[in-house]
Amino acid sequence: MGCVRIVGATVVDGSGRDPADLEVTIEDGLITQVGPDGGSGERLDAGGLTMTPGLIDAHVHLGLSSPIQPQFSFQISAAEIAADIFATAGGALDAGFTTVRDTGGIDGGVVTTIAKGKVRGPRVLSCGPVQCQTGGHGYYGADWEPTELWSSHHLPGLCALSMMSGNAAELRANVREAFRRGASFLKLCVTGGVVGAHDRLTDTQFTVEEIAVAVEEATARGTYVTVHAHNNEGIRNAIEAGVRCVEHGTDIDESTAILMATRDVALVPTFAVVEQLLHNTAGAGLGESTRDRVQGVRERMTQALAAAKEAGVRIGLGSDLIGPVQDRRGEELALRAALETPMDALVAATKTNAEILGLSGEVGVIAPGMQADLVLWDGDPLQDPKIFANPANAIVVVQAGRVVKDLR
Template sequence: MGRLQVVGAVVADGTGRDPIDVDVTVEDGRITQLGASGGEPGERLDAGGLTMTPGLIDAHVHLGLSSPIQPQFSFQISAAEIAADIFATAGAALDAGFTTVRDTGGIDGGVVTTIAKGKVRGPRVLSCGPVQCQIGGHGYYGADWEPTELWSGHHLPGLCALSMMSGNADELRGNVREAFRRGASFLKLCVTGGVVSAHDRLTDTQFTVEEIAVAVQEAAARGTYVTVHAHNNEGIRNAVEAGARCVEHGTDLDEPTAALMATRGVALVPTFAVVERLLHDPAEAGLGEPVRDRVLGVRERMTEALAVAKEAGVRIGLGSDLIGPAQDCRGKELSLRAALETPMEALVAATQTNAEILGLSGQVGVITPGAQADLVLWNGNPLEDPELFSDPTSAVLVIQAGQIVKDLR
C-alpha cells in the first residue's frame, strides 16, 4: 500500500480541538505521524487550501431501503434493481465523505461482505441485519391483509431483509440468533411505534422489558449490544431497564429519562435529515401522503430532546436515517446539527462520538497516529460554512484505509 504524506491542509482531528496546520503521514492504511516527516520515499499529496477531517460516520443508515419503499415491498421491483440501488447508495455515501456507516436495518450479510471485498464501492459497514419487531409493530410493511407469516417472503437472502416479527420472547430469541447467523454485528429492536408505520402510533410501546432483555442477553453472549428504535419515554425506559446501550431518534425524550440514560451510559442518535426529507416530499421515498401528517411536529420535539439530552450529559451521536432513493446528500445531517449546536459539535458527533458508539473508538473517527487512515479533504472549511457538509462535491478527496477512493482535485 506504501506511504502517503498529505501536506498543507488545515486539520480538524475529530476531537473538538481547534484545527491546526499539520502534515499527515499514512503508511499501510494507518496514520503514522502528524507533523513534518523526513525524506523517506513515498507519495506526497499537496492539500494546500483544503480542510481535512476524519472520514465521517453515519450511525443510522438503511442501505437496504434504497428503492421506493412501498413498491419494494409489494414485489414491483426486481432483486436486480434493488441490488443496484443498494450499491449506488453505498457509493454515494463514500462520495459524500462517509467512510464508515452503521446499518440499522434492511441489509443481509452479503452486502457487508461484498463491499468489504472491494467488489463495489462503499463505506465500511456494521450491520444489525434485519430489525427485530413485534408482530404488527413498527418495521412491518406488508399489505394490510397480508398474513404475518408471509412477510419473510420479502427477504432476499444475502441482499436485504428489513425485519423479523416475534410474538413472544422465545420467538425473539430464535430470530435474534438467526440475525447473528446472517452476519449481524449488533442488534436493533423497535420498542415504540414509528413515523413510517401503518399499524401503530408514536405513543405505542412495543416489546416488554423481559422480551428486550432476551435480545440484550443474546447480544452480550456475543460481546455486542442492542440499540432500539424509540420515540416515547416509556419505550426508552423499558429498553434502558432491559440493558440496551443506545437509543435511535428519542423524539420525546424528557429530563428524567435523559438522566437515566446518562447514569446508565446509554447513547442517543437523533435523526433530523429523514424528518426534513419526509416533510418535504414523502412520495420521493416511495411513501404515501399520510406519512407527512405523522412527521409533523417531530422536528421540533426532536430538537428539544437534543437539548435535554445534552443538558443531562448523554453521549449524543449522529445519524441521517435517510430512506428511499436520493440518499446522496447524507451530510445534510451535519448541516442540520450544526445549526442546532455548532459545526464543531456536529463534526465530533459524526466522528469521535459515533466511533465510540459503534465500538470503534480510536480506530476510526479521529486523526491520530495508530488510527485507520480514513480522511476527507474539503474544498473550503465546513466548520465555517457547514452547508459544505451537505454538498458531496465539496468533499474533493476521500481516503479510506489509506487508499484514495475519490479524487476531484
Template sequence: MGRLQVVGAAVADGTGHDPIDVDVTVEDGRITQLGASSDEPGERLDAGGLTMTPGLIDAHVHLGLSSPIQPQFSFQISAAEIAADIFATAGAALDAGFTTVRDTGGIDGGVVTTIAKGKVRGPRVLSCGPVQCQIGGHGYYGADWEPTELWSGHHLPGLCALSMMSGNADELRGNVREAFRRGASFLKLCVTGGVVSAHDQLTDTQFTVEEIAVAVQEAAARSTYVTVHAHNNEGIRNAVEAGARCVEHGTDLDEPTATLMATRGVALVPTFAVVERLLHDPAEVGLGESVRDRVLGVRERMTEALAAAKEAGVRIGLGSDLIGPAQDRRGEELKLRAELETPMEALVAATKTNAEILGLSDQVGVIAPGMQADLVLWNGNPLEDPKLFADPANAVLVVQAGRVVKDLR
C-alpha cells in the same frame, strides 16, 4: 499500499480542538505521524487551502431501503434493481465523505461482505441485519390480510431483509440468533411505533422489558449490544431497564428519561435529515402524503430532546436515517445539527462520538497516530460554513484505510 503524505491542510482531528496546519503521514493504511513531512519515498499530496477531517460516520443508515419505499414494500421491484440501488447508495456515501456507516436495518449479510471485498465501492458497514419487531409493530409492512408468517418469505437472502417478527420472548431469541447467524454485528429492536409505519402510532410501546432483555442477553453473549428504535419515553425507559446501550430517534425524550440514560451510559442518535426529507417531499422517497401528517411536529420535539440529552450529559451521536432513492446528500445531517449546536459539535458527533457508539474508537473517528487513515479533504472550511458538509462535491478527496477512494482535485 505504501506511504502517503498529505501536506498543507488545516486538520480538524475530530476531538473538538480547533484546526491546525499539520502534515499527516500514512503508511500501510494507518496514520503514522502528525508533523513535518519527510523526504522519504511515497506519494506526496498537496492539500493547501483544504480542510481535513476524519472520515465521517453515519450511525443510522438504511442501505437496503434505497429504492422507492412503497413499491419496494409491495414487492414490485426486482432483486437486480434493489441490488443496484443499494450499491449506488453505498458509493454515494463514500462520495459524501462517509467512510463508515452503521446499517440499522434492511440489508442481509451479503451486502456487507461484498463491499468489504471491494467488489463495489462503499464505506465500512456494521449491520444489524433485519430489524427485530413485535408482530404487527413498526417494521412490518405486509398487507393487512397477509398472514404474518409470510413476511419473512419476502427476504432476499444475502441482499435484503427488512425485519423479523416475534410474538413472544422465545420467538425473539430464535430470531436474534438467526440474525447473528446471517452476519449481524449488533441488534436493533423497535420498542415504539414509528413515523413510517403501517400499524401503529408514535405513542405505542412495543416489546416488554423481559422480551428486550432476551435480545440484550443474546447480544452480550457475543460481546455486542442492542440499540432501539424509540420515540416515546415509556419505550425508552423499558429499553434502558432491559440493558439496551443506544436509542435511535428519541423524539419525545424528557429530562428525567435523559438523566436515566446518562446514568446508565446509554447513547442517543437523533435523526433530523429524514424528518426534513419527509416534511419536504414524501413522494421523493416513494411514500404517500399521509406520512407528512405523522411527521408534523417531530422536528421540533426532536430538537427539544437533543437539548434535554445534552443537558443531562448523554453521549449523542449522529445519524441521517435517509430512506428511498437519492441518499447522496448524507452530510445534510451535519448541516442540520450545526444549526442546533455548533459545526464543531456536529463534526465530533459524526466522528469521535459515533466511533465510540459503534465500538470502533480504537480504529477510526479521530486523526491520530495508530488510527486507520480514514480522511476527508474539504473544499473550504465546513466548520465556518457547515453547508459544505451537505454537498458531496465539496469532499474533494476521500481516503479510506489509506486508499484514495475519491479524488476531484
C-alpha cells in the same frame, strides 16, 4: 498506497481540538505521524483544503434505497434493489462517509460484497433484519397477509427488512438467526414510528422481559442492542432491559435524559430524514400520510437533543435517509451544526460515533495508529457547515489509506 504525506491542509482531527496546519503521513493503511513535519514519502498536495476524519453515519438504511412503497409491496426486482443498494453505498463514500452503521434492511451478503471491494462503499456494520413485535413498527405486509408470510419476502444475502416476534422465545430464535446471518449488533423497535403501517408514535412495543432476551443474546456475543424509540415509556423499558443506544429519541424529557446518562445509554438523533419526509415525501416513494405523521417531530427532537446534551448523554449522529434520494447524507451535520456548533456536529459524526459503534481506537480521529480514513473538503466546514451537505465538496476521500475519490 505506500508511504504518503498529505501536506497543506488545515486539519480538524475529530477530537474537538482547534484546527491546525499539520502534515499527515500514511503508511500501510494507517496514520503513522501527525505533525508540522511528516517526514519522507510521496507528497499529496492538499493546499487550501480542510482535512477531517472520514465521517460516520450511525443510522443508515442501505436496503431501503429504492422507492419505499413499491419495494414494500414487492413491485421491484431483486436486480434493481441490488443496483439501488450499491449505488447508495458508493454515494455514501463519495459524500465523505467512510463508515456506516446499517440499522435494518440489508442481509449479510451486502456487507461482505462491499468489504471484498467488489462494489464501492464504506465500511458497513449491520444489524441485519430489524427485530419487531408482531404487527408493530417495521411490519409492512398487507392487512390480509398472514404474518408468517412476511419473511418469505426476504432476499437472502441482499435484503431482509425485519423479523416478527410474538413472544420472548420467538425473539430469541430470531436474534440468533440474525447473528447467524452476520449481524454485528441488534436493533429492536420498541415504539411505533413515523413510517408506520399498523402503529402510532405513542405505542410501546416489546415488554422489558422480551427486550432483555435480545440484550442477553447480544451480550453473549460481546455486542449490544440499540432501539428505535420515540416515546419515553418505550425508552425507559429499553434502558431497564439493558440496551446501550437509542435511535431517534423524539420525546426524551429531562428525567429520561438523566436516566440515559446515568446508565451510559447513547442517543442517535436523526434530523435529515425528518426534513426529507417533510419536504420530499414523494421522492422517498411514500404517500402523503407519512408527512402528517412527521409533523411536530422536528421540534420535539430538537428539545430532546437539548435535554440529552444538558444531562451529559453521549450523542452520536445519524441521517436515517430512506428511498432513492440519499445523496446529501452530510445534510445531517449541517442540521446539527445549526442546533449546536459545527465542531459539535463533526465530533458527533466522527469520534463519538466511533465510540458508539465500538470502533474507538480504530477510526473517528486523526491520530497515529488510527485507520487512515480521511476527507479533504473544499473550504472550511466549521465556518460553513453546509459544505458537509454537498458531496462535490468532498474533494479527496481516503479509506484505510487508499484514495477512493479524488477531484483535485
